[in-house]
Structures are given as structure tokens and as C-alpha cells.
Amino acid sequence: MIKKLTFLVLLVAAMGLATTLTVIGPWAGTEMDKFVPVLNEFTRQTGIDVEYKIYRAEDLMNVLPAQFLSKRAPGDVIFMWANFIREYGKKGHIIPLSDVIDSEEYLPGALDAVTADGELYGSAYTGKVKPGFWYRKSFFSEHGLKVPTSWDEFVALLEKLKNMPNLNAPIASGNGVGWPLSDVTEHFLATFGGPELTYDLIEGNILWDSHIVRNGLEKLASLISKGYFGEPTEWTMALQQWWAGDYALYFMGSWITGMVDDPNDLGVFALPGAKGVVFGADYAFVPKYTKYPDEAKRLIAWLCGREGQTVQVSQGGHVATVKGIDLANYPPVDREVAKIIQGVTALPDLDDTIGGEFQTTFWDQLKLLWVSPDRLDDVINVIQEKAPRR
Amino acid sequence: MSRKRGSKYAAFFLLPALIMLAVFVIYPVGRTAYISFFDENGTFVGLKNYSKVLTSREIIDLSGFSRGFPLGALVHNIIWVAIHLPLTIILGLSLAVLLKGVKGGSIIKSIVFLGMVMPMIIGGVMINFMFDRNLGVVNAFLGLFGFQAKSWTVYPDSALLSLIFGSVWLWTGFSVILYSAGLETIPKDYYEAAKLDGAGPWKTFTKITIPLLKPITVVVATMTLLWELKIFDIVYVTTAGGPGGASNVMALQMYIYAFRALDFNRAAVVAVILTLFTLLVSIPLVRSVRDDER
Numbered sequence: 001m002i003k004k005l006t007f008l009v010l011l012v013a014a015m016g017l018a019t020t021l022t023v024i025g026p027w028a029g030t031e032m033d034k035f036v037p038v039l040n041e042f043t044r045q046t047g048i049d050v051e052y053k054i055y056r057a058e059d060l061m062n063v064l065p066a067q068f069l070s071k072r073a074p075g076d077v078i079f080m081w082a083n084f085i086r087e088y089g090k091k092g093h094i095i096p097l098s099d100v101i102d103s104e105e106y107l108p109g110a111l112d113a114v115t116a117d118g119e120l121y122g123s124a125y126t127g128k129v130k131p132g133f134w135y136r137k138s139f140f141s142e143h144g145l146k147v148p149t150s151w152d153e154f155v156a157l158l159e160k161l162k163n164m165p166n167l168n169a170p171i172a173s174g175n176g177v178g179w180p181l182s183d184v185t186e187h188f189l190a191t192f193g194g195p196e197l198t199y200d201l202i203e204g205n206i207l208w209d210s211h212i213v214r215n216g217l218e219k220l221a222s223l224i225s226k227g228y229f230g231e232p233t234e235w236t237m238a239l240q241q242w243w244a245g246d247y248a249l250y251f252m253g254s255w256i257t258g259m260v261d262d263p264n265d266l267g268v269f270a271l272p273g274a275k276g277v278v279f280g281a282d283y284a285f286v287p288k289y290t291k292y293p294d295e296a297k298r299l300i301a302w303l304c305g306r307e308g309q310t311v312q313v314s315q316g317g318h319v320a321t322v323k324g325i326d327l328a329n330y331p332p333v334d335r336e337v338a339k340i341i342q343g344v345t346a347l348p349d350l351d352d353t354i355g356g357e358f359q360t361t362f363w364d365q366l367k368l369l370w371v372s373p374d375r376l377d378d379v380i381n382v383i384q385e386k387a388p389r390r
Numbered sequence: 391m392s393r394k395r396g397s398k399y400a401a402f403f404l405l406p407a408l409i410m411l412a413v414f415v416i417y418p419v420g421r422t423a424y425i426s427f428f429d430e431n432g433t434f435v436g437l438k439n440y441s442k443v444l445t446s447r448e449i450i451d452l453s454g455f456s457r458g459f460p461l462g463a464l465v466h467n468i469i470w471v472a473i474h475l476p477l478t479i480i481l482g483l484s485l486a487v488l489l490k491g492v493k494g495g496s497i498i499k500s501i502v503f504l505g506m507v508m509p510m511i512i513g514g515v516m517i518n519f520m521f522d523r524n525l526g527v528v529n530a531f532l533g534l535f536g537f538q539a540k541s542w543t544v545y546p547d548s549a550l551l552s553l554i555f556g557s558v559w560l561w562t563g564f565s566v567i568l569y570s571a572g573l574e575t576i577p578k579d580y581y582e583a584a585k586l587d588g589a590g591p592w593k594t595f596t597k598i599t600i601p602l603l604k605p606i607t608v609v610v611a612t613m614t615l616l617w618e619l620k621i622f623d624i625v626y627v628t629t630a631g632g633p634g635g636a637s638n639v640m641a642l643q644m645y646i647y648a649f650r651a652l653d654f655n656r657a658a659v660v661a662v663i664l665t666l667f668t669l670l671v672s673i674p675l676v677r678s679v680r681d682d683e684r
Contacts, residue, residue, distance in 0.1 A: 062649045175544065177630060231523060232544050357651035360630075368634025371545050378457070379634065382447070 019295050020049040024075035025282075028054050030259055034315035041311050042302055048295055057081050058177060064287075068093040073287035076296040077303070082113035082122065083355035085285045089114070089121025095286045095293060097123055100301040107346070110321045113353055114283050123304040126318035127281035128253040129337055130183045130349075132270035133171065134242075135249050140267065145248075147269045154272055158228040161248045170228045172247035173370055174235030178363020179351070181232065184251040185220060185366055186278055186350045187271060192216035195276030195345040202353050204388035209380050217380065221373040232370050253280065254337045258317030263333040270344075279346035281321050354388055361386040419665070426658035443659045448635060448643050459546040459636035463643040464663075470554055470639065471618045477558050478614050479607065482565025487599065489566075490573050499570060503563035510560070514627030517556030518543060528552075546636035549629050553637055557624055561617065565610045572606035573599070608679045612672050619668050640664050 027035050032054065039050040055063070057080055064080070067073055068088065088094055098120045103111045106124060114122035140146070143164070148154040161170035174180025190198050193212045200206040206213065223229060230238070230247055236259075242250040243260055250256070257263045270277060284303065286296040302308050309320045316331045327335060351359040365379045429435045443449055447462065454461035461469075485502060489495035505513065521528050521542035529539040542552040576599065584594045600607075622641035625631055631638035631646070640660055648657035 062645075065649075065652065178632075231541055233523075233541070234518075357646065357653075360646055360650045364630065364632040365634050367544065367632045368546060368636070371633060375634070382634070385447075 018049065019292050020051055021077065021292060021295055021299055022051045022053060022075040023077045023079075023299070024053050024055050024060070025079040025284075026054065026056050031255060031317070034258055034317065035312070037315060038303065038308055038311045042299060042308065045307075046298070046302075048299070050299065057084075060084075064088070068287070068289070071289050073289040075287070076290040076292055077284050077286055077300050079125070079282055079284045080122075081352055081355055082281075082283045083353060085114045085122035085283055086116045089119065089285070090116050093288050094121045095288055095290075095297065096121060097286065097297065097300065100297045101304065105305075105322055105324075107321050107323065109346075109348075110281055113281075113348060114285070122283045122285035123300055124281040124321040125284055125304050126309050126312045127279050127321050128255050128317070129319055129346075130187065130251075130253045130278040130280065131268050131337055132187065132274070132277070133249040133251050134256055134266055134268045136243070136245075136265050137267045138265050139245065139248060147267070148272055150272045155223075158223065158226075162226075162228060164248075166245065167248060168241070168246045169230030170248050171223075171230060172238040172242040172250040173229045173232045174238045174250070174252070175232035175367070176235045178360075178367060180235045180238075180252070181366040181370055182351050182363055183253065183278065183349075185217070186347075187251065187274065188220045189213065189216040189350075190276040190278070190347055191271040191274040192219055195347055198276065198278075198347045198350055201350060202348065202388070204390045207389075208384040208387055214380065217369075217376060221369060221376045224370060225373040229370065232367060254319060254334065255317040257331070257333045257337070258315070263316065263331065266333055266336075268337065274344065276345035276347045278349050279319070280349040280352060358383075358386040358388065422658045422661050425655055426662050428655060430653065430655060439655050439659045440663075443656055443663075448638065448646075449640075449660075451635075459550060460634060460638060463631075463635075463638045463640045466550055466638060467619060467621075467640050467667075469550065470557075470621065471615060473551075473554050474558055474561070474618055475611065475614055478561050478565050479610055481558065481562045482610065483569050483600075483603070483607075485562070485566045486569035486573055487595070490570070499563075499566055502566050505560040506563040506567075508560070510623040511627050513556075513560045514624040517553065517560075517624060518628050520556060520559075521552045543629050543637075544633060546633050549633060549637040553625060553628055556628075557621070560624070561614065564613065568606050568610050569603060572603045576602050605679050608675050612675050615671055615675075616668060619664055619671075 023039060025032075025035065032052070036052060039052055042048070043050055053075060055074070060078065060080055061084065063074060064078075064084070065088075068091075085094060089096070096119045101111070101120055101123045103115075103120065110124045110127075111120060111122075114120065114124070135145075145157065145160070146153075148157050158170045161167060173184075186198065189201070193216050197206065197212060197216075201208070201213070233241065238247070239250065239252070239256070239259060241247060257266060260266060284300055286293065286300055290296045304322065306322055306324055309318075309322050310325055310329050312318045313320050313325060313334065314329045314331070316334060319334065319337065351362050362383055365382050368375060369379045426439055427434060427436060429439070447453075447460075449464050450462040451460055451465070452462075454465075460466070485499070489498055492498075508516070520526050523529060523539050523541040526539075526541075528542065529537075533539060540548075542548040580598050580602075581594060584598055589597065620641050621639055622645065625637055625639050625642050626645070629637045631642045641664065644657045644660040644664070647653050647660060
């Protein structure tokens with residue numbers, strides 16, 4: 001009896017002492033299915049259990065400020081927007097990671113967005129490229145279509161697609177909180193204004209009603225007004241419709257490769273003349289209020305290091321931010337994506353980097369532009385009101 | 391038991407409720423009003439935040455009256471009240487009267503009430519589907535009359551109206567149930583007497599039913615008004631206030647100030663304005679019932 005009781009006490013004690021880390025990230029569905037194996041591999045190697053919870057960054061934005069004020073945190077490693085990590089790192093709510101993350105190991109500039117006052121408050125996990133317009137190779141070959149190499153060819157392709165009877169529109173427009181439309185817009189701005197325009201807009205060095213910005217937006221608005229973009233539709237539904245042949249092109253990030261039935265049928269092209277593409281890394285941080293700071297730092301260092309990122313990129317849809325990952329670890333379709341970004345500048349995501357009220361306004365105004373391209377002036381004025389200014 | 395002792399007992403039993411009220415209602419309300427007069431550094435700025443908020447295009451956009459939506463969150467709330475409140479009352483009362491005594495009426499009432507039982511977040515998703523180009527019941531219906539299908543919630547001219555009409559569907563169950571209960575309390579003798587005096591159905595309805603249902607109408611109107619002024623979830627889920635702010639409302643703008651701009655002072659201003667509006671409208675309604683009772 002005493003033996004049984006002792007065993008029971010030890011068992012309960014062991015259960016109480018066991019560490020379970022909570023990771024909070026935005027990925028659900030197929031994206032989550034590709035992330036969970038990474039966490040499982042960490043558990044296998046270290047014996048530390050990890051629980052995964054889904055929270056979109058938009059929802060975390062409502063929860064974290066209040067939790068931090070009461071010195072609490074809903075997770076031990078949290079994926080969040082870079083501007084949030086930087087801001088709340090400076091306010092002292094986030095554990096600095098300079099002792100476990102070596103920025104020299106990462107792609108140039110990969111950790112800039114989470115560095116403030118010389119301190120590293122977060123780390124870059126894998127990233128996603130937003131390379132351009134995706135199409136189905138089978139669709140293009142069936143209809144004798146070619147990838148455009150100039151703006152005129154691009155417009156001619158759209159006109160040809162518009163005249164196809166079974167298409168809703170040449171390009172699918174993803175709706176939702178607004179990021180699918182902002183991704184397209186950023187691509188137009190970087191193509192017609194040059195990669196440095198993105199940096200200037202982030203820093204507030206240039207106004208939204210300047211000629212260079214207006215030029216990019218007018219090109220986009222002209223395509224919308226000609227009916228080349230479809231009506232905004234919830235982005236995952238638009239993905240299904242595009243895959244089913246209701247649209248020919250869809251501007252999306254590289255995560256699309258993990259969301260379609262046959263990734264080998266995917267082809268992608270950037271706007272002709274594009275010299276920069278957005279490379280959006282997923283950033284994570286360890287809140288100051290974690291119960292297990294050492295284990296959490298170990299987890300974030302492992303996840304963002306070569307081992308974690310290797311497991312993730314092999315799942316498809318992700319591109320590593322840490323150096324030294326063999327290309328052989330990537331599925332073939334992701335190697336195609338890697339080819340596109342060769343020789344072009346990797347740009348930060350404009351609205352994610354600025355964040356705050358600007359981001360909400362930017363997304364919302366683009367929704368207006370998509371259905372009322374004639375109101376471009378209104379859209380520019382409202383965005384300018386909320387944009388950073390030097 | 392003496393009167394003094396009775397008062398002590400009353401105070402003792404009231405104390406827990408009063409403490410809860412003070413901590414969870416009175417303090418937050420007072421604190422919200424307080425911070426609305428300060429800037430983010432804690433400096434007293436008087437009415438500066440109010441002037442900033444009330445002159446911002448997010449709240450009132452007068453140019454919208456010539457250009458089209460958006461007109462500003464405050465104006466959108468007023469439009470919401472102007473359309474939703476009478477529709478909910480008229481529909482609720484009509485359905486309650488029409489279904490009274492009808493076989494299977496309670497089943498229909500239950501179906502109408504489903505909108506109320508549903509979490510408003512789900513209601514918002516349902517509204518999105520209802521007005522969707524491909525899946526929506528609205529387009530299916532309008533298609534019968536030759537209207538071209540479109541996703542009504544993505545266009546500035548129709549986004550707010552779609553939300554308002556969708557919310558009528560969600561909220562009408564509330565007024566139906568209350569009016570149905572109210573109708574049961576009207577003595578049958580009144581109708582029989584009116585019939586003997588030669589009153590027709592319309593006269594009976596306007597001279598007996600409507601006046602005797604006035605307390606119910608006040609409750610329905612007050613509750614509906616409060617709901618309309620604090621409307622958030624449906625808008626957040628369906629359009630997030632867009633496109634271009636065309637369906638933005640005060641509660642959503644308060645959320646954007648607080649959790650996007652992280653400007654709690656401006657958010658507090660919107661909260662105070664909403665509270666004042668609520669009091670301004672609901673106090674006269676409650677008073678009119680009290681006067682009737684006297």
C-alpha cells in the first residue's frame with residue numbers, strides 16, 4: 001500500500017514538474033499540418049513537450065497589450081508582427097535574444113525588423129516570398145498562353161484572358177482582412193517605383209501622393225477599371241475558384257504551394273520589370289512573463305536555427321531565413337520560387353513593417369480601390385493621413 | 391424588526407452587489423471618462439481629444455454626402471438606427487399579431503428567433519454568405535427579377551445597407567417574442583367589447599393593441615437602440631468597416647483607436663460619446679413609460 005502511494009505521489013509530482021511549452025502561431029489547416037512536425041521534432045530531440053495554439057496576429061493585438069500590463073502571457077513562444085515585437089521589446093515586455101540568436105547566421109537584414117536600440121527582441125523563422133502571379137501550367141498550355149516578358153505583353157495576356165468565356169475575370173482578388181490586396185499593391189509599387197520606394201514609404205521619406213507612388217497605383221487602378229481583377233472574394237475561396245479554372249491568375253505568397261492539390265502544376269511570374277519582391281519572414285518572440293524562460297529560449301533558438309528551419313522548408317511553402325540550408329531540402333516547386341528571387345532585392349512587407357492604424361487603413365482603402373478605381377485620389381489621401389512621415 | 395435594523399439588513403445584502411457594481415461598472419466608466427481628457431503622456435488636454443475625434447473623417451465625413459459612402463462612423467450609426475429600429479419594431483409587431491392563434495405559429499416564431507440565439511459572430515458570417523455573389527440567397531432572389539448578381543458587402547454603396555438588413559433578420563426574433571408575450575396580456579374582453587361597438591380590425595389594432603403594447607414597445611425600442619449603438623461583431627466579421635470605411639460604426643472605430651492605433655484616449659472619447667448617445671435616447675423612453683404608469 002505504501003509503495004503504491006509513493007508511486008502515485010511521485011507520478012503526480014513528475015506530472016507537475018513536466019514542462020510543456022505553449023507556442024502561439026497563426027497557422028491553421030494545411031499550414032498547421034506542416035508546422036506541427038517541426039514542433040514534434042523538437043520534442044523528440046529534447047524531451048520537452050510543446051502545445052500549439054492558433055491565434056491570428058490581429059487577435060493577438062487585442063490580447064497581448066492587456067496581458068502584458070498584468071504581467072501575463074498566453075504562450076511561451078509567440079509568432080507576431082515585427083513592429084509589435086520591436087515596440088513591446090522596447091517597453092520591456094519581451095526577453096532579449098542576443099545570447100541565443102546569432103544575427104550573422106541569418107540572411108542580411110532578416111533580423112532588422114525585430115532589432116531596436118541594438119537589442120534583438122525576436123527572431124526570424126522561415127519566410128514566405130510574394131513572387132507574383134501564380135498560374136496553372138496545364139491551363140496555360142491548354143489555352144496556348146505564354147508568360148509575359150513586358151508590360152504590354154502582360155496587358156495583352158489579360159485582355160486575351162478577359163475574352164475567355166468561362167473565366168469570371170483574368171485575376172482572382174483575395175479578400176479577407178485585406179492583406180491579399182496589399183500584397184498585389186506592394187508588388188506594383190516596387191515594380192514601378194523601384195525597390196527603394198518600399199523602404200522610403202516605410203521610413204516616411206516619400207509621400208503617397210508623390211508622382212512615383214501615384215504612377216504605380218495608377219497602373220494598378222487602370223487594370224482594375226478594365227475588369228482584369230475579379231470581385232474581392234474571401235481568399236481561400238478565391239484560391240479554390242482559381243484552381244478550378246474560374247480565374248487564370250492569382251497573386252499570392254509562396255505558401256500557396258502547400259495549399260493546392262498538385263504543386264507541380266504551379267507556375268509563377270513577377271510583373272515584367274520587377275526588381276524586388278517581398279520576402280515576409282515570420283517573427284517570433286519570448287514574452288518576459290513566460291514560466292519557462294530558459295526552455296522557451298531553447299525552443300526559439302532551435303525553431304529559428306538550421307535544424308528547425310530545415311524541417312519546416314522540407315514541408316513545402318516556406319523559405320529559410322537562416323543561412324546554410326541545402327537546397328535539396330526544398331520540394332521542387334519551392335526551388336522554382338527560389339529561382340525567381342535570385343537577382344532581385346528581397347523587400348520587407350510594407351504594411352506589416354509599419355503596422356498600427358496605417359495597416360488597417362491601407363487594407364481597407366485598397367478594398368475600396370478594388371471596387372471603385374475611379375476613387376484613387378480619395379484612397380491616396382486617406383492612406384497618406386495615416387502613413388508615417390519624417 | 392425595527393426600521394433601523396431592517397435598513398442594516400438591506401445594506402448588508404446589497405453590499406456584495408454594490409461592490410461588484412462599483413468595481414466592474416462604476417470605476418471603468420469613470421476611468422474611461424477620465425482618460426478621455428488626457429493625452430497619451432497623461433497630460434490634461436481638456437476637450438482637445440473630443441475635438442480631434444469629432445472632426446476626424448472616420449467619425450463624420452461630410453464630403454460623403456456629395457461623393458457617396460463613407461459618411462463617417464457616427465452618421466452610419468444614425469442611419470443604422472433610422473432603418474433598423476422601425477423595421478424591427480414593425481416586423482416584430484406584424485409577425486406577432488399575424489401569428490397569434492395560428493396553428494404552427496410558435497414554430498415559425500421559433501425559426502424567426504433563431505437569429506437571436508445565434509452568436510453574432512456567426513450571424514456576421516451568415517450575412518456574408520447571404521449577400522455573396524455566388525452563394526447568397528439575396529442574389530438568388532433578386533436574380534428572379536433580372537438583377538445582376540454581385541457581392542453586396544464589398545461595394546461602398548451597398549455594404550452598410552447589407553449589414554443593416556442582415557441585422558434586421560438577426561434581431562427581429564427579439565421583438566417577435568416580446569410582442570407575442572405582450573399580446574397574451576391584453577384581456578380578450580377589450581376586443582369583444584370593441585367588436586360589439588362595431589370597431590373593425592384596423593381600429594381595434596390601432597386603438598387597443600398598439601396603446602396597450604406601449605410598455606413592450608418601449609422595452610423593444612430601448613433594447614434595440616442599445617444594440618444598434620454598440621453594434622460591433624457583425625460589422626467586424628463581415629466587412630471590418632470597409633470598403634474604405636463605408637460600413638464603419640462607432641464601436642468598431644473605438645476598437646481601431648484602442649487596439650490598432652493603441653490610442654486609448656481617443657478610444658475613450660468614442661466610448662463616452664456612445665454612452666451619452668445611449669442615455670440621451672433611452673432616458674426619455676423610460677420616462678414616458680414611468681409617466682404612463684403614474
